[in-house]
Amino acid sequence: MSGLGLAIAVRHLLARRRQSVVSLLGIVLGVGFFLSISALMQGSEDDFIARLIDNSPHITIQDKYRSPHRQPAEDAYAGGAVQVLRVKPETETRGIRGYQRVLAYLRSLPGVTASPVLDGQALVSFAGQDKAIALSGMIPAEIDRVSTIGKYMTAGRILDLAANPDGIVIGDQLAKDLSLQMGENLTVSATTGQTRTFKIVGLFHTGRANVDDGQAFVALKRVQALLGRANRVNSIIVKLSDPGAAQTLAARIEARIGYKSVSWQEASEDIMSLLLIRKVLMYAVVSAVLVVAAFGIYNVISTVVLEKQRDIAILKSMGFHARDILRLFLAQGAMLGAAGCAAGLPFGAALMVAITRISFRMPGSRDLTYMPVSWNWVQFAMAASFAMAAALLAAVIPARKAAQVDPVDVLRGGT
């Protein structure tokens, strides 16, 4: 009955051409807006995550444990060990023990680039002014492979720290606050009481205020000496060729070395949750457009069912089954949905092209920024699926009513 049912369905829709076209337009607009808005939102999310992945370590190995190590006494005297609280441990030089071995292990993993970092707090002084900063000690030759700081340099290079071990790279805002310029010296004091003078060999501008006015980079050895933590690092930055594998690999690394290994997903859990909520809200809003359009289809098919009571009765008297009638009207919903998708997807794609051409200049930026749009086929498939589902759901109620028509009731009063 499929060909016959489609033929009848087409004639029914053509018989109510104006109403069918109006409901079709609803679906076309719904699909178009669904596609363009969801592609824009997905594009901005992809762009945001790409920046997040690009600008953060994919995995950070920290000098702490997620849960305390099991003590040997606990193993030796199972059930016999007692916990003694408020016992101050002997002062210990914190850091990742045997970080060279950890680095060797990490570098043996495929697609992994790792570099050690020692972070600490320090005070910079210049011309009677003091400012607290975060001081990062790293290996200049390696840092470009695991960090994007190199691309934010506005003067000098990170690699200049290798040529000048007493060099320092600071944020441009910090330089401005302290009225410092390239080549000038500044004094850095650590919490240990150690003080050292560094020469400014580079300036960077990331656009993030807390980094630009509160961060400085120095060669690892110098920071180890300044902080009194020789041969220690307190984090290892890891970059992966496949950032998507960070979560799995972080768990694997942590299981192997014991130190807390935080993937970029875990570090950005709050942001990822926000993105998820944003996505749910966005789909709820754009789906509402299609739900409104589905009412148009419901209206057309309900009207056809009401008008075609006699036709339904005669088809049933001829031997059409109730399910044939059901399919006949569902087919009308499906045809409106399919036609809506056929016109709505190109319309949505045109809207997407128009959106990608919108440009604006971010405050403080010299470059034009364009709206990010995701051209992923998933957006097209979702728009089509939502539209078809909405159209079919809209057709279900009138189609069921049509299938339940009792031909005798209609024929008795239908002359």
Place this chain on the structure above:
Amino acid sequence: MAQVLRAAGVGRMLSGEVPVTLVRDASLAIDAGEFVAVTGPSGSGKSSLLYLLGLLDRPTTGSVWLEGVDTSAFDEDALADARLRRLGFVFQSHFLLPEFTAIENVMLPMRRLGRLADDGIETRAMALLDRLGLDAQRDKLPSQMSGGQSQRVAVARALANDPAIVLADEPTGNLDTAASANVQGILRGLAHEHGRAVVVVTHDRDFAASADRRIVVVDGRIQDAGEAG
């Protein structure tokens, strides 16, 4: 002649706050090639009896036998299949699908049955229209045809799947004298020349008188199932 349709103690009651009895204890048998008229006053239950005989409605008592098979155990799909294969209906109003041409309307039951290929369906539909003098109307919509022509298309549609029984409910009720005579002749010919059982509900005395047998229904009961006078 072989018996093609039989009703045994058939009754139909509409339930509700006030139950209404449409047909009471109707028993009759119809043979192939027999032309039977069902008459009676308006509201006497003639059409209701026809719907029960045509398996469009289910009796509340008794059962209908189609070509020797008791249909009381049939589900809705089996009843629909029986209507599709063995029964043809003609109603007072032609009830043609308005968006379809004459030939497309005739092809509908054949396409639903799917026994013939598309070419065969068109050939048979054309032959039926030719037989009823409608070859010039094949591509006309119902709105472009006269009442008599439309009713003849409805007869052609009823014959599409070569049914054993044709049931007609006031088939000439909306036609002028000439068209009515034409349709009467066609229905009579179906019984006498083509061996089909034809059951016609009619108010037309002359039409009823021309039948092989006249069944009179009063207040839902068959009062007389005798020979036509």
